[in-house]
Amino acid sequence: MKKKGANNWVYTLLTIIVMAVFSFPFIWMLLASFKTQAQILSSGQFLFFKPTFKNYVNVFEQYEFMRFIVNSFIVAVGSTLGSLLLGLPAAYAIARYRLQGLGLVILVARIIPGITFLIPWFILFSSLHLVDTYMALILSHMLVGLPFIIWIMISFFEGLPLEIEEAGMIDGCTRSQVFLRIILPISGAGIITSSLLSFIFSWNNFMFSIILAGDKTKTLPIAVFNFLSYSDINWGALMAAACIITLPVLIIALLAQRYIVSGLAAGAVYC
Numbered sequence: 552m553k554k555k556g557a558n559n560w561v562y563t564l565l566t567i568i569v570m571a572v573f574s575f576p577f578i579w580m581l582l583a584s585f586k587t588q589a590q591i592l593s594s595g596q597f598l599f600f601k602p603t604f605k606n607y608v609n610v611f612e613q614y615e616f617m618r619f620i621v622n623s624f625i626v627a628v629g630s631t632l633g634s635l636l637l638g639l640p641a642a643y644a645i646a647r648y649r650l651q652g653l654g655l656v657i658l659v660a661r662i663i664p665g666i667t668f669l670i671p672w673f674i675l676f677s678s679l680h681l682v683d684t685y686m687a688l689i690l691s692h693m694l695v696g697l698p699f700i701i702w703i704m705i706s707f708f709e710g711l712p713l714e715i716e717e718a719g720m721i722d723g724c725t726r727s728q729v730f731l732r733i734i735l736p737i738s739g740a741g742i743i744t745s746s747l748l749s750f751i752f753s754w755n756n757f758m759f760s761i762i763l764a765g766d767k768t769k770t771l772p773i774a775v776f777n778f779l780s781y782s783d784i785n786w787g788a789l790m791a792a793a794c795i796i797t798l799p800v801l802i803i804a805l806l807a808q809r810y811i812v813s814g815l816a817a818g819a820v821y822c
Contacts, residue, residue: 577797583790591786606791616792619774625685626760626770627753630692631746634700637693639742642704643730654705661698665758668694673762683765691759696749703748707741708734751800771796 583591585602610616645654672691673682681687711734719729735742757772764773775796778789 580790580793580797583786584794586787588785588787591790606787607795609788610791610795614774614778614788614792616771616774616795619769619771620795622685622764622768623754623770623772626688626692626768627750629685629689630696630753631750633689634693634696634749635742635746638697638700638745639704639735640730642701643708643734645701646705646708654702657698657701661695661702665695669758669762672759676763682763683768685768687763688760688768688770691763692753692756694759695752695756699752700745700749703745704738704741707738711737747803751803754800755796 579597582597582600584606585604586596586600587603587605590596590600641653641657644650645657668691672687672694676682676684676687715733715737716729719733720726724732755772756770760770760773764770771792775789775792778785778792
């Protein structure tokens, strides 16, 4: 019993240390968002300081941050819905008809670094006059989101018993009706997991947006550059903007963590 109690104490202590290390940057960012520039640069005012909301006010009044939030939301939702629309049928077909070759191609597309496609995407969208449009950003984000959704859902669909589909077809359903009326409703955990992770990737994406976005479609990660100048960095506004960017992802992760864990566990057995 003493040995077990000692092990529990060690485990608890290690857990606290790991949580403290990984939580410190977020805590520092959150506290700094309520400080003035002088308070941030002062080492003696880390925990004890007079908070101010001026940074958040400046973010929305001086930098038009709401417009960037709307742009990021449109791109993230659009790319996620587009990836689901194409990815779910593709994953189901690969899982049921054992299309390993197609699955391998999709895996290779997922492994290749996104920067490899950056110049071809820019040349293509420039020739089509689609630079600085939502369509260009949505399609470029789907380059990563679509293979990701497919590979999570392949193993999820493979884990569903064939008897369910056979029973539906005996009752008169076609293959597409089985997919829409039976398979999708019972695949909620996998769909939620893949869509949330795809949304988070698109929300945080910087690489494609810095090349393909313009003044009309600038997203949140690109908008952070507004707080950087040649001679100075507005740390307070920068931390406030970072908190605003992080908040939706944090809320989604907390609300859907049960689905994310179960969906990833179900999607980790493909072989």
